[in-house]
Amino acid sequence: MQQIVVDKFDLQILDALQRRGNATNSALGEEIHLSPSQISRRISRMEQGGIIASYAALLDPAAIGLDVSAFAQVTLERHGESRSDAFERAVAALPEVVACFSVSGDADYVMHIVAPDLVAFSNVMMKRIMRLPGLTHLKTNIALKTVKQTSVLPLDHIMHAPQPRRRMQFASA
Amino acid sequence: MQQIVVDKFDLQILDALQRRGNATNSALGEEIHLSPSQISRRISRMEQGGIIASYAALLDPAAIGLDVSAFAQVTLERHGESRSDAFERAVAALPEVVACFSVSGDADYVMHIVAPDLVAFSNVMMKRIMRLPGLTHLKTNIALKTVKQTSVLPLDHIMHAPQPRRRMQFASA
DNA sequence: GCTGAAAACCCTTTGGT
DNA sequence: ACCAAAGGGTTTTCAGC
Numbered sequence: 001m002q003q004i005v006v007d008k009f010d011l012q013i014l015d016a017l018q019r020r021g022n023a024t025n026s027a028l029g030e031e032i033h034l035s036p037s038q039i040s041r042r043i044s045r046m047e048q049g050g051i052i053a054s055y056a057a058l059l060d061p062a063a064i065g066l067d068v069s070a071f072a073q074v075t076l077e078r079h080g081e082s083r084s085d086a087f088e089r090a091v092a093a094l095p096e097v098v099a100c101f102s103v104s105g106d107a108d109y110v111m112h113i114v115a116p117d118l119v120a121f122s123n124v125m126m127k128r129i130m131r132l133p134g135l136t137h138l139k140t141n142i143a144l145k146t147v148k149q150t151s152v153l154p155l156d157h158i159m160h161a162p163q164p165r166r167r168m169q170f171a172s173a
Numbered sequence: 174m175q176q177i178v179v180d181k182f183d184l185q186i187l188d189a190l191q192r193r194g195n196a197t198n199s200a201l202g203e204e205i206h207l208s209p210s211q212i213s214r215r216i217s218r219m220e221q222g223g224i225i226a227s228y229a230a231l232l233d234p235a236a237i238g239l240d241v242s243a244f245a246q247v248t249l250e251r252h253g254e255s256r257s258d259a260f261e262r263a264v265a266a267l268p269e270v271v272a273c274f275s276v277s278g279d280a281d282y283v284m285h286i287v288a289p290d291l292v293a294f295s296n297v298m299m300k301r302i303m304r305l306p307g308l309t310h311l312k313t314n315i316a317l318k319t320v321k322q323t324s325v326l327p328l329d330h331i332m333h334a335p336q337p338r339r340r341m342q343f344a345s346a
Numbered sequence: 347g348c349t350g351a352a353a354a355c356c357c358t359t360t361g362g363t
Numbered sequence: 364a365c366c367a368a369a370g371g372g373t374t375t376t377c378a379g380c
Binding site: 004014017018019020021022049050051052053054055056057058059060061063064065066069071088091092095096097098099100101102103104105107109110111114115116120139140141142143144145146147148149150151152153154155156157158161 | 177187190191192193194195222223224225226227228229230231232233234236237238239242244261264265268269270271272273274275276277278280282283284287288289293312314315316317318319320321322323324325326327328329330331334
């Protein structure tokens with residue numbers, strides 16, 4: 001990972017773009033008191049540097065008829081890596097699975113699943129998830145209400161970043 | 174919720190915009206075999222209709238130093254609505270909490286929390302989450318690996334949508 | 347070397363056919 | 364539904380600091 005340095009202005013741009021990815025450079029310039037050229041240059045630098053990964057249109061799940069959201073905790077058979085690899089590839093290919101993390105604790109994975117209704121959700125679980133290779137235990141919680149869901153990541157820590165701590169190092173050569 | 178009708182082309186546009194929110198109308202037009210004007214009109218219709226909620230720049234968490242992701246299951250004291258309201262408002266105000274859903278099952282809420290490192294994460298949990306009003310039980314799982322995380326919602330169900338079932342209705346007046 | 351103004355290019359959108 | 368024209372937006376260049 002290349003060290004790309006960002007300043008106060010870059011952080012303001014990132015904050016704005018996380019909320020309004022389609023903001024114009026002129027509008028951003030007004031807000032942040034920078035010329036459109038600067039905004040343009042800074043944005044492409046952060047795109048190139050891998051800080052901005054992509055742009056996306058965010059859809060309203062309810063408006064497209066995705067009324068069911070659920071969380072599944074999955075445990076796999078204790079086998080080698082091949083099992084989990086197969087599982088992870090299978091999960092990644094399911095469009096209904098919008099997030100999946102391997103976790104510490106009782107379960108091996110937690111995943112977020114969306115579906116149009118309970119019938120469809122049940123189908124996804126029965127026909128897709130439960131047939132995934134090596135699955136031994138499964139616990140699902142249906143979401144009753146979305147309290148908060150955002151793609152906006154916090155940036156506060158970047159300004160107040162602690163100086164890198166000095167450590168001993170081993171002479172490598 | 175107003176019924177806004179989408180066709181095959183609209184779905185193609187939505188699919189593309191979910192992945193590349195900054196695609197130009199001309200580029201989309203080439204892909205979908207529609208004129209830029211059509212694309213433009215269809216997009217504004219879907220924005221107006223509330224299908225497209227917003228646009229966002231998606232950042233790479235690792236690139237901005239957010240290395241810890243965790244899931245918390247929270248149980249609240251059995252009190253009236255006021256408790257959960259206060260809790261939900263507090264949660265919504267925490268930038269580290271990127272998602273929170275109330276759920277069926279053992280816990281009342283599941284939430285997704287991000288932090289720069291374990292120290293910072295611990296601080297968020299101790300100083301912010303655990304002090305939220307009315308919290309009685311808390312279980313956290315640290316994410317070891319992100320298997321999948323996407324803002325792309327499935328659209329397949331829209332085409333194959335079942336015809337609305339006829340039902341009896343009560344004469345309301 | 348970096349900044350900002352301006353120009354050129356491209357995209358978008360609207361109105362007419 | 365398409366096309367054309369007008370109105371903006373973005374980006375690059377160039378002059379100045």
